[in-house]
Amino acid sequence: xxxxxxxxxxxxxxxxxxxxxxxxxxxxxxxxxxxxxxxxxxxxxxxxxxxxxxxxxxxxxxxxxxxxxxxxxxxxxxxxxxxxxxxxxxxxxxxxxxxxxxxxxxxxxxxxxxxxxxxxxxxxxxxxxxxxxxxxxxxxxxxxxxxxxxxxxxxxxxxxxxxxxxxxxxxxxxxxxxxxxxxxxxxxxxxxxxxxxxxxxxxxxxxxxxxxxxxxxxxxxxxxxxxxxxxxxxxxxxxxxxxxxxxxxxxxxxxxxxxxxxxxxxxxxxxxxxxxxxxxxxxxxxxxxxxxxxxxxxxxxx
Amino acid sequence: xxxxxxxxxxxxxxxxxxxxxxxxxxxxxxxxxxxxxxxxxxxxxxxxxxxxxxxxxxxxxxxxxxxxxxxxxxxxxxxxxxxxxxxxxxxxxxxxxxxxxxxxxxxxxxxxxxxxxxxxxxxxxxxxxxxxxxxxxxxxxxxxxxxxxxxxxxxxxxxxxxxxxxxxxxxxxxxxxxxxxxxxxxxxxxxxxxxxxxxxxxxxxxxxxxxxxxxxxxxxxxxxxxxxxxxxxxxxxxxxxxxxxxxxxxxxxxxxxxxxxxxxxxxxxxxxxxxxxxxxxxxxxxxxxxxxxxxxxxxxxxxxxxxxxxxxxxxxxxxxxxxxxxxxxxxxxxxxxxxxxxxxxxxxxxxxxxxxxxxxxxxxxxxxxxxxxxxxxxxxxxxxxxxxxxxxxxxxxxxxxxxxxxxxxxxxx
Numbered sequence: 173x174x175x176x177x178x179x180x181x182x183x184x185x186x187x188x189x190x191x192x193x194x195x196x197x198x199x200x201x202x203x204x205x206x207x208x209x210x211x212x213x214x215x216x217x218x219x220x221x222x223x224x225x226x227x228x229x230x231x232x233x234x235x236x237x238x239x240x241x242x243x244x245x246x247x248x249x250x251x252x253x254x255x256x257x258x259x260x261x262x263x264x265x266x267x268x269x270x271x272x273x274x275x276x277x278x279x280x281x282x283x284x285x286x287x288x289x290x291x292x293x294x295x296x297x298x299x300x301x302x303x304x305x306x307x308x309x310x311x312x313x314x315x316x317x318x319x320x321x322x323x324x325x326x327x328x329x330x331x332x333x334x335x336x337x338x339x340x341x342x343x344x345x346x347x348x349x350x351x352x353x354x355x356x357x358x359x360x361x362x363x364x365x366x367x368x369x370x371x372x373x374x375x376x377x378x379x380x381x382x383x384x385x386x387x388x389x390x391x392x393x394x395x396x397x398x399x400x401x402x403x404x405x406x407x408x409x410x411x412x413x414x415x416x417x418x419x420x421x422x423x424x425x426x427x428x429x430x431x432x433x434x435x436x437x438x439x440x441x442x443x444x445x446x447x448x449x450x451x452x453x454x455x456x457x458x459x460x461x462x463x464x465x466x467x468x469x470x471x472x473x474x
Numbered sequence: 475x476x477x478x479x480x481x482x483x484x485x486x487x488x489x490x491x492x493x494x495x496x497x498x499x500x501x502x503x504x505x506x507x508x509x510x511x512x513x514x515x516x517x518x519x520x521x522x523x524x525x526x527x528x529x530x531x532x533x534x535x536x537x538x539x540x541x542x543x544x545x546x547x548x549x550x551x552x553x554x555x556x557x558x559x560x561x562x563x564x565x566x567x568x569x570x571x572x573x574x575x576x577x578x579x580x581x582x583x584x585x586x587x588x589x590x591x592x593x594x595x596x597x598x599x600x601x602x603x604x605x606x607x608x609x610x611x612x613x614x615x616x617x618x619x620x621x622x623x624x625x626x627x628x629x630x631x632x633x634x635x636x637x638x639x640x641x642x643x644x645x646x647x648x649x650x651x652x653x654x655x656x657x658x659x660x661x662x663x664x665x666x667x668x669x670x671x672x673x674x675x676x677x678x679x680x681x682x683x684x685x686x687x688x689x690x691x692x693x694x695x696x697x698x699x700x701x702x703x704x705x706x707x708x709x710x711x712x713x714x715x716x717x718x719x720x721x722x723x724x725x726x727x728x729x730x731x732x733x734x735x736x737x738x739x740x741x742x743x744x745x746x747x748x749x750x751x752x753x754x755x756x757x758x759x760x761x762x763x764x765x766x767x768x769x770x771x772x773x774x775x776x777x778x779x780x781x782x783x784x785x786x787x788x789x790x791x792x793x794x795x796x797x798x799x800x801x802x803x804x805x806x807x808x809x810x811x812x813x814x815x816x817x818x819x820x821x822x823x824x825x826x827x828x829x830x831x832x833x834x835x836x837x838x839x840x841x842x843x844x845x846x847x848x849x850x851x852x853x854x855x856x857x858x859x860x861x862x863x864x865x866x867x868x869x870x871x872x873x874x875x876x877x878x879x880x881x882x883x884x885x886x887x
Binding site: 176177178179180182183184185186187189190193194196197220221222223224225226227229309310313316317323336337338339340341342344346347348359360362364365446447448449452453 | 475476477505506507508545546547548549551555556558570573574577578685688690698699701702703708711713715716717719722746747754756757758771795807809810811812865866869870871873878879880883
């Protein structure tokens with residue numbers, strides 16, 4: 173039976189495609205939340221495998237905080253264009269204006285919390301009943317307990333008490349009007365799985381994932397790109413370093429890592445050798461408190 | 475490199491969290507920042523020891539509300555395998571949690587405290603492993619350091635457990651003495667047990683044969699979605715998207731669609747947009763048929779000479795997971811793979827005592843964590859196989875139509 177063996181990437185891929193098709197089969201108006209980061213790029217790739225030669229049964233949706241890396245935005249447009257799928261962009265800046273929201277202040281004033289408002293408005297505007305996202309359970313301990321089909325109430329809130337038992341490969345996506353489901357097809361993938369899959373399938377990525385020269389601020393052991401979105405003080409140490417990004421989020425809360433890795437093989441070598449977790453090394457927003465992610469998820473965040 | 479999914483059964487007192495922490499730590503899956511976070515919390519900081527159990531610690535919401543989320547998933551890998559641990563918390567709701575975690579596991583590690591031996595809880599965990607038809611069981615006899623690494627203690631527990639295993643018909647069982655807290659026999663074979671002839675726990679986990687657990691004989695393909703581009707170039711394209719949950723499909727195979735009974739032949743098979751000659755479990759594929767017949771989501775495509783049962787009366791071993799009790803006569807939705815049908819639980823035949831496996835007289839209602847034998851009638855015929863024979867096509871869930879919550883796990887007999 174040796175010719176009938178699948179390796180771990182084939183198994184993960186098949187599971188994810190199965191989840192994508194369950195979304196297509198169970199929901200009326202799904203959406204794929206697309207950020208331009210590597211995890212959502214892999215999601216798009218999996219969706220191509222799940223639905224081609226048909227069209228995606230959902231649009232790509234990007235909640236643009238206005239603090240994104242230009243490279244990620246360009247790549248977003250390029251990818252949506254090249255696969256010929258619909259892209260919906262909604263802007264956090266617009267929500268702030270319309271709803272008179274108060275922006276965070278301080279050195280790394282982040283719109284991370286505010287993007288939840290735009291996300292919930294967008295869900296309401298298009299009456300989305302399922303939002304597919306690229307969260308992985310290995311990222312963080314609140315994520316480790318997330319179901320693959322995660323039911324949210326009409327305020328987008330994740331209530332650990334409402335989590336449905338998820339048995340076998342049977343997904344219960346039934347909801348009441350107003351509720352929606354967040355679906356995570358790559359729940360069981362780790363960071364390294366993602367990179368190995370990108371390598372095997374020769375998936376194109378935004379350039380910021382590879383080593384490049386960038387002006388950065390050294391802040392509590394992390395390297396934060398200088399930009400119009402962060403405040404520099406006179407005492408700040410700013411220099412040009414060779415860096416790459418391990419995750420791509422907002423410029424205000426994503427840190428770079430020093431690296432000379434200019435191709436996927438070098439990146440994989442570095443990831444295997446690294447002693448710091450993906451979020452620990454690159455996310456300023458998870459450092460606030462031990463339960464930072466848990467709190468944001470409960471408020472409707474991914 | 476493939477994947478092994480396993481569940482760890484045992485309570486905090488058995489050292490379950492320490493064992494998981496140890497596997498993650500010793501396989502270098504814990505990163506420095508995560509370690510620093512638990513160091514901060516470690517209670518026994520003075521002696522410099524890190525409390526590995528904290529790695530599986532709950533969320534703040536769980537602590538505050540005094541609840542546990544049924545399963546947390548943890549990941550690690552070695553050059554041989556990727557491992558997915560379903561960590562189901564113990565205590566009162568354990569039956570429901572373990573059933574959920576075990577439903578997609580290949581193996582269960584059943585932890586036994588060497589000081590206590592085989593106890594009621596060990597039996598309960600083993601019974602659930604057998605009900606869920608887990609192919610492999612590893613009995614990890616923990617805290618051996620607290621019984622002076624005694625071979626006699628170990629042997630007596632093995633003899634006791636073997637009796638339980640025989641009565642349950644558990645298939646592949648391995649025994650191992652360990653000390654999770656000291657790391658003995660976890661990653662490397664430990665000199666603490668010179669009398670032990672087997673391999674380390676990680677070695678066992680790396681080498682358990684799971685590919686043979688896949689059934690390549692009884693081909694089942696539940697249709698999830700029909701791909702119809704309806705463009706000019708692909709006007710006649712009609713592909714049935716789904717996952718081969720068991721068996722093998724080849725181009726030219728004669729097939730039957732259940733429950734309609736319509737027949738056709740496979741004209742093409744696609745994987746990721748490429749045409750292939752055959753597809754096998756558990757690949758996600760697209761099937762094309764020679765005839766334009768009526769097929770939709772929830773139908774199952776099977777080979778003509780190997781049919782599942784197709785019935786609307788089901789004998790079911792049911793694990794009740796709802797907070798509200800199961801009342802015979804109530805209507806639910808039954809979902810098996812992609813098929814959903816209305817169902818009514820007609821009667822409870824008996825209740826299973828999960829500590830003794832004895833059949834108790836049928837209660838009027840079944841409550842949370844009860845395992846009962848029921849008769850279910852469905853509104854339309856369901857294609858299925860007995861759970862014992864084919865897990866992937868014999869497990870179903872019950873959904874409460876008014877709350878939409880998953881309230882029951884069905885193992886169809």
